[in-house]
Amino acid sequence: MMNRRQLLATMASTTLLATAREGFAQGAPTFRIAALNPITGSGAAYGAGMQKMILAAVEEVNAAGGAGGRKIEVVAEDTQSQPQAGVLAAKKLIEIDKVQGLIGIWSSGVALATIPLANDANILFMCTSGAPEITNPQVNSKGLVYRFNTTGDGYGRAFAEACAREGFKRPATMAFNNASGIGIVDGFRKAWEKNGGKVVEAVVYEPNQPSYRSELQKVLAAKPDVIVTGSYLPDTTIILREWFQTGDTQKWMLPGQAANPDLIKAIGPEASEGLFVVNSISNEMSTAYAKFDAAYRKAMNQPGTSNIYAAMAWDMVIVLALAMEAAGPNANVAAINAKIREIANPPGKQVSSFAEGKEALKAGKVNYDGASSAVDFNQAGDVLPDFDLSVISKGVITRKNIIKI
Amino acid sequence: MEAYLVAMAIITAIYVLLALGLNLQYGLTGLTNFGHVGFFCIGAYTAALMGQIGIPWPISFLAGAALAALAAWPLGLVSLKLRDDYFAIVSLGFSEIVRIVVTSEQWLTKGVQGITGIPKLLGFLGTGLTQSLAVLALLIAVNVLAGLANRRIVRSPFGRMIEAIRDNEEAVKALGKDPAGFKIQVLMLGAALAGVAGGFYAHYIGYIVPEQFIPLITFYVWMAIIIGGVGRISGAFAGTLILMIFLEGSRFLRGVIPFVSEVEMASIRLGIIGLALVLFTLYRPQGLMGDYTKR
Amino acid sequence: MTAYAELMIGGLMSGLVVGLAALAITLVFGIARFANAATGDTMTAGAYVALSVSGATGSVIVGGLVGALAGAAIGVVVYFLIFRKLAGRSSVANLLASIGVAFIIRAIVGVIFEHQQQVFQLPLVRPWRILDIRVQPSDLNLAIVAVLTLATVFLILYATPVGRRMRAVADDPGLARISGISPTRVMIALWALAGSVSAVAGVMYGIKTVVTPEMGWDMLLPAFAAAILGGIGHPVGAICAGILLGTIQEMATPFVGFTYKLAISFVVLLIVLLVRPSGLFGRNEGAR
Numbered sequence: 001m002m003n004r005r006q007l008l009a010t011m012a013s014t015t016l017l018a019t020a021r022e023g024f025a026q027g028a029p030t031f032r033i034a035a036l037n038p039i040t041g042s043g044a045a046y047g048a049g050m051q052k053m054i055l056a057a058v059e060e061v062n063a064a065g066g067a068g069g070r071k072i073e074v075v076a077e078d079t080q081s082q083p084q085a086g087v088l089a090a091k092k093l094i095e096i097d098k099v100q101g102l103i104g105i106w107s108s109g110v111a112l113a114t115i116p117l118a119n120d121a122n123i124l125f126m127c128t129s130g131a132p133e134i135t136n137p138q139v140n141s142k143g144l145v146y147r148f149n150t151t152g153d154g155y156g157r158a159f160a161e162a163c164a165r166e167g168f169k170r171p172a173t174m175a176f177n178n179a180s181g182i183g184i185v186d187g188f189r190k191a192w193e194k195n196g197g198k199v200v201e202a203v204v205y206e207p208n209q210p211s212y213r214s215e216l217q218k219v220l221a222a223k224p225d226v227i228v229t230g231s232y233l234p235d236t237t238i239i240l241r242e243w244f245q246t247g248d249t250q251k252w253m254l255p256g257q258a259a260n261p262d263l264i265k266a267i268g269p270e271a272s273e274g275l276f277v278v279n280s281i282s283n284e285m286s287t288a289y290a291k292f293d294a295a296y297r298k299a300m301n302q303p304g305t306s307n308i309y310a311a312m313a314w315d316m317v318i319v320l321a322l323a324m325e326a327a328g329p330n331a332n333v334a335a336i337n338a339k340i341r342e343i344a345n346p347p348g349k350q351v352s353s354f355a356e357g358k359e360a361l362k363a364g365k366v367n368y369d370g371a372s373s374a375v376d377f378n379q380a381g382d383v384l385p386d387f388d389l390s391v392i393s394k395g396v397i398t399r400k401n402i403i404k405i
Numbered sequence: 406m407e408a409y410l411v412a413m414a415i416i417t418a419i420y421v422l423l424a425l426g427l428n429l430q431y432g433l434t435g436l437t438n439f440g441h442v443g444f445f446c447i448g449a450y451t452a453a454l455m456g457q458i459g460i461p462w463p464i465s466f467l468a469g470a471a472l473a474a475l476a477a478w479p480l481g482l483v484s485l486k487l488r489d490d491y492f493a494i495v496s497l498g499f500s501e502i503v504r505i506v507v508t509s510e511q512w513l514t515k516g517v518q519g520i521t522g523i524p525k526l527l528g529f530l531g532t533g534l535t536q537s538l539a540v541l542a543l544l545i546a547v548n549v550l551a552g553l554a555n556r557r558i559v560r561s562p563f564g565r566m567i568e569a570i571r572d573n574e575e576a577v578k579a580l581g582k583d584p585a586g587f588k589i590q591v592l593m594l595g596a597a598l599a600g601v602a603g604g605f606y607a608h609y610i611g612y613i614v615p616e617q618f619i620p621l622i623t624f625y626v627w628m629a630i631i632i633g634g635v636g637r638i639s640g641a642f643a644g645t646l647i648l649m650i651f652l653e654g655s656r657f658l659r660g661v662i663p664f665v666s667e668v669e670m671a672s673i674r675l676g677i678i679g680l681a682l683v684l685f686t687l688y689r690p691q692g693l694m695g696d697y698t699k700r
Numbered sequence: 701m702t703a704y705a706e707l708m709i710g711g712l713m714s715g716l717v718v719g720l721a722a723l724a725i726t727l728v729f730g731i732a733r734f735a736n737a738a739t740g741d742t743m744t745a746g747a748y749v750a751l752s753v754s755g756a757t758g759s760v761i762v763g764g765l766v767g768a769l770a771g772a773a774i775g776v777v778v779y780f781l782i783f784r785k786l787a788g789r790s791s792v793a794n795l796l797a798s799i800g801v802a803f804i805i806r807a808i809v810g811v812i813f814e815h816q817q818q819v820f821q822l823p824l825v826r827p828w829r830i831l832d833i834r835v836q837p838s839d840l841n842l843a844i845v846a847v848l849t850l851a852t853v854f855l856i857l858y859a860t861p862v863g864r865r866m867r868a869v870a871d872d873p874g875l876a877r878i879s880g881i882s883p884t885r886v887m888i889a890l891w892a893l894a895g896s897v898s899a900v901a902g903v904m905y906g907i908k909t910v911v912t913p914e915m916g917w918d919m920l921l922p923a924f925a926a927a928i929l930g931g932i933g934h935p936v937g938a939i940c941a942g943i944l945l946g947t948i949q950e951m952a953t954p955f956v957g958f959t960y961k962l963a964i965s966f967v968v969l970l971i972v973l974l975v976r977p978s979g980l981f982g983r984n985e986g987a988r
Contacts, residue, residue: 040671044815048668077656078671083617087610088412092656095409112521113612120532133521177508177959178517178616205958206505208918210717210908213710214950215958221703234817238909245836247827266819266910437792483970486977490735490791494924495973498966501921509959620921624799631796672810672913679803686797687785 031324032073033058033101033124034093036114037313041081043106045233049310050104050128051076052299053292057317057354060291064355067324068331072317075099079110086110087117094121100333103316105129106309108179115139123333126316128309130155130180135380144337146319146381148312148372150280152180152230156187157405158387159228159253160195162278165389165401168251172201172224174215174239176231184230184255200224205235212239216246226251226276231258237266244271253278259392260306269395277397280385282311282372287352288318292371308372315370319344322357322368344368345376411537415609417649418544419602423622424629424641425551426598432636433559434591435571436484437493441626443500444473444596446618448603450507453520453613462526466604473600474593476503481589497620508615519614526608544605551598552638558594563587625652628678632685634692643693651678705833707950713839715946716846717908720901721916721923722930722938723853727894730870730933732783732887734794735924739898740916741805746771746899747906747915748813751820760820764845764903768896774805775895776888784887802917810913817910842904846939849900853893853935862889870933922962925969931982941980945969 035054038047058072066072075097079086086105093099094117101124105111108131115134118125119142128149133139135147150158163171171192173185182204189199201222205215216239219227227250229236236258243252244267254263256279264272282304283289292314293304304311323339324331331339342348343357348365351357360366368375373385387403423441430436448469455465480499484492507514514520526543530536558564569576570584607613625648633644655674665673685692721743728736749770754763778801786794827834857863865886868876877883902916909915926945930937945965952964972980 039668040815044668045817048666080671083610083612083614084416088416088653089656091409091412092653095412096406109519109612109614109616112519113610116611131518133518138522179519179614182517203958206508206961208914209961210714210905210919211710213713214707214953217703217706217710218953218958234910234912237817237819241824244824245827245838246834247829262817266817268821268824271824431792483974487973488977490729490795491928491973491977493792493795494735494928495966495970497921498925498969502963502966505960505963509957627796627799668815669811672807674807675803675810676807679800679807682800683782683797683804686789686793686800687782690789690793 029070029330030073031067031070032075032097032099033103033317033320034090034097034099035074035076035104035313036079036086036089036093036102036110037076037104038081038106038110039078041079041107042232043079043081046106046307046309047078047081049296049300049302049307050106050313053296053310053314054104054317056295056299057314057321061317061321061354064358067321067354067358068327069329070324072321079105079107081107081110083109083113087113090114090117094118094123099123101126101320103127103320104313108134112139115145118144124320124337126320128312130183132183135382137380140381143381144333146316146340146377148315148375148383149309150385150387151187151382152183153187153190154382154384154405155184155255155278155280155387156189157191158280158403159184159188159255159278160191160197161403161405162253162276162387162389163192163197163226163228164195165403166226166251166276168226169197170200170223170225171197171253172219172222172227173199173203174219174227174229174231175202175204176235177204177206181230181232185228188228188230207235211242213242213246215239216243220246220248220250224250226253228253229258230255233258233260233262237263240267240271240275251276256280256308259397261303261397262306264392264395264397272392272395275392277390277392278387278403279390280308280373281388281402282308283370283374283385286369286371288315288369288371291353304371311370311372315368315372315375318354318357318370319368319375321354322351322361322366325354325358325361326366341377344370408534408537411534411541413649413653415537415541415544415605417645418541418548419605419609420626420629420649421548421642421645422544422551422602422605423599423626424633424645425548425555425638426595426602427626428630428636428638428641429555429558429598430592430595432630432640433564433568433571434588435489436588436592436595437489438496438592438595439493439620439623439627440480440496440498440500440503441595441599442618442620442622443496443503444477444599445603445606445622446500446503446507446615447473447476448600449607449613449618450514450520450603451600452604453523453607454513456523456608457520462604462608466601469604470597470600473603474597477593477596478589481592484588484592485585497623500618500620500623504615504618507618514615517615519612520607521612523607523611523613525611526605540605540609547601547605548642552641555638628682630692631682632692634694637692637694640692640694647693648678651681702832704951707953708947709833709835709839711947711950712943713842713908713946714950715926715943716842716939717901717905717942718919718922718926718946719939719942720846720849720897720904721919722926722942723850723935724894724898724901725923725927726930726932726934726938727853727890727897729927731866731890732787732794734791734798735927736894737795737798737920738778738801738805739894739923740918740920741802741809742771742774742895742898743902743905743916743919744911744913745774745805745809745902745916746896747902747911748809748818750899750903751818751906751911754820760822760907763820764900767899767903771895771897771899771902772892773895775891775893775898778895779887779891783891784884787883787887806913806917813913815913817912819910820907822907838907842908845900845904849897850935850939853897856889856893857935862886866890922965925965929969929972929979931979934979934981937979937981944980 348367451469629644634640750767930941
């Protein structure tokens with residue numbers, strides 16, 4: 001038994017060396033975090049980018065001399081976008097690698113299954129998942145959980161506002177049958193009905209089908225003037241191709257996760273003409289975004305706009321590092337946690353990178369203005385990013401206006 | 406370290422319970438049940454829903470086992486009419502229907518939102534290593550019980566009957582025995598074990614959602630009994646252990662081969678499991694623990 | 701009424717794709733006598749090869765043909781390395797080995813092509829209206845390919861010497877061996893044929909939807925259902941059953957909703973099997 005333990009421990013430490021990608025002197029104090037991302041499974045389109053941005057942001061922090069006198073080390077694991085694999089990965093990270101924070105968790109299922117583990121171990125937890133329960137006080141019982149993404153409700157309010165601005169009267173909805181897809185359209189319905197509107201048809205569809213024609217037909221039969229979707233890229237691609245081939249001409253309003261340059265490439269400029277896109281905007285005017293974008297292009301060979309979760313993952317590291325810096329040398333997790341809202345929210349000098357924040361912290365309070373949003377947390381641990389309404393025209397996504405909710 | 410090993414052991418023990426159920430069905434009667442995850446799912450949801458309203462776990466586990474067995478009964482009737490390979494596909498379809506029902510009937514199961522906050526077993530022990538060890542001990546006890554029961558069944562007149570059915574159904578019929586009844590009972594018994602495994606799973610993970618109950622789980626259990634040796638109780642244990650080492654070991658393997666990216670690693674893990682399955686069926690059909698004298 | 705007609709057309713098209721996959725399954729099932737779970741991933745591999753070739757040559761037809769050849773090659777290699785050695789073993793052993801093969805193929809596809817979705821770059825066309833019913837030109841192409849594939853399979857099975865031997869082996873392997881038919885040569889032809897049909901099914905599915913490493917595996921269950929419903933070893937049965945399940949699924953959606961689609965397929969399968977244990981077109985062999 002002892003032998004196997006030793007073997008496992010040795011193997012674990014080799015994992016560390018391989019993934020940290022940062023050489024530093026032995027014995028120097030370090031702070032170890034876990035990049036727990038959806039490398040495979042339904043989140044695969046985003047996971048690799050998230051992981052690389054966590055590593056890139058950590059590199060920046062360490063290059064600026066570390067946070068609170070410590071360098072950050074990263075251990076990466078794949079959640080496979082599945083709760084069971086996520087739990088085992090988190091157990092390994094907590095027990096063997098002794099990480100002090102789990103960051104970059106993407107799917108709601110994995111988040112809900114791993115939050116209890118983070119709570120038991122009293123470590124930080126930062127995710128991008130949409131399910132409302134995640135920041136519910138019962139789940140987030142110790143205040144260690146931070147969500148860098150909007151909730152389904154927030155998304156839905158933005159959709160309702162966008163529909164109202166565009167003068168739509170008869171919206172219908174189509175949702176991918178999972179927590180996040182349904183969360184968006186439910187949020188939309190609540191917001192829309194609150195303003196006295198009516199949703200003319202609502203369809204929920206199962207993924208991995210050869211065709212979504214009957215679903216489309218049901219929605220189209222209600223003669224909507226716009227269809228709001230809670231969907232992902234592959235299903236949206238198939239649905240829009242089929243829709244174009246039915247010859248209907250009503251409008252579509254899609255979430256950003258489904259409508260990106262890949263979608264336009266897949267369905268062509270003609271079918272994508274006039275599609276509306278509502279997205280929680282990365283804070284694109286910010287300096288932090290420019291830094292993130294440059295890092296993302298370098299690592300992934302794609303523009304940063306193609307993966308908003310990667311921008312969130314970037315911000316997770318910077319927020320954590322600034323809180324470590326503010327908490328001072330050798331602060332424990334509780335002390336660091338206590339500083340997170342202080343460095344992320346107003347008041348304070350607006351900063352957009354770790355190096356800048358580290359400098360400014362010497363003089364007083366800072367307010368990190370992130371790549372993914374302004375990164376201001378409310379009491380529950382949620383951010384409220386702004387949204388934008390874009391329209392696709394001639395194969396290009398162009399912003400029409402910004403929606404603040 | 407200890408806690409991680411305990412976590413691995415708990416998941417392994419849950420799969421052993423599943424494997425014991427399938428071993429009873431396929432190993433002894435030749436029932437090609439490819440819908441095992443359906444019974445697992447029924448057990449998990451029963452335990453989760455009853456646990457949430459405060460019903461003690463021994464009762465909810467029994468209820469889950471009973472419901473799983475009940476669901477197996479019509480499937481058992483169907484199995485009598487179908488060829489082995491047809492029954493494999495039909496039972497696979499059964500487990501998909503279970504998953505679809507659980508997904509669609511939101512009023513009961515909360516659908517795709519899943520059930521959160523399922524209480525931990527033996528929660529009075531806190532949340533530390535003691536509680537995990539206690540759960541593991543409980544699981545091992547249940548496994549040993551299931552193993553012993555399995556053995557008793559094999560050695561009882563009932564068991565000899567079961568083996569006779571597998572080897573020559575017509576002869577059994579000619580002796581005036583009713584193989585149909587035995588087959589259905591065995592299917593129900595195996596399903597009940599899977600139901601209990603589901604109860605442990607729901608309480609251990611603490612969050613269940615229909616996408617956890619996909620046919621891949623069934624295939625994993627099949628792999629475990631093929632690797633370990635069909636029809637052997639020790640095979641169910643050994644096979645599951647090896648499967649888990651394959652599934653989890655790649656986490657540690659990556660430290661040794663750092664030039665492989667995380668995405669490629671996931672593919673490689675799948676490939677290694679596939680290769681193991683192929684090699685075992687080709688070169689060691691009786692499994693690790695199998696005996697060479699039979700078949 | 702037009703609504704139902706359109707549902708039916710939609711079902712017909714889904715059914716054709718499923719039916720093509722079922723055709724590949726039924727060929728192997730009829731002759732090698734097991735349910736080949738690697739069919740789905742052979743579809744995926746065929747689709748990726750076709751995608752790469754059509755990207756390089758600019759022709760989807762050339763891509764599809766090369767994809768079909770690749771499918772045939774996969775079939776033959778898999779036979780030689782694995783299933784030849786498993787001949788005579790139980791159908792469950794073969795099925796489990798084929799699950800292993802499926803995983804290996806998917807692992808290779810995943811490493812080579814990565815996980816992001818890819819699409820066949822084909823122009824999208826607005827529909828024709830016939831009697832107020834929308835008919836999509838792409839549907840017509842799909843139907844033509846399905847019919848051509850089926851016709852080719854039939855020609856091979858009924859008009860070539862190797863096809864006759866295949867049918868002889870399917871009817872009675874023992875008798876075929878006694879009459880001097882070399883099982884290996886028949887098997888090579890069979891696996892090549894089944895592999896290329898899988899690849900064609902994969903290409904059609906890829907054109908209709910998007911190409912991902914999981915696409916074929918996800919298609920496996922409906923295809924199995926159709927193969928069994930049609931009666932094992934019965935090519936026409938497989939296609940008809942695919943169409944039948946596809947249309948019933950779509951036409952039932954107004955009554956049962958969309959999430960129960962796949963469940964309907966299995967319920968139909970179950971009911972048919974209880975009445976006719978060897979499927980719609982299958983010869984009645986009775987239980988076992």
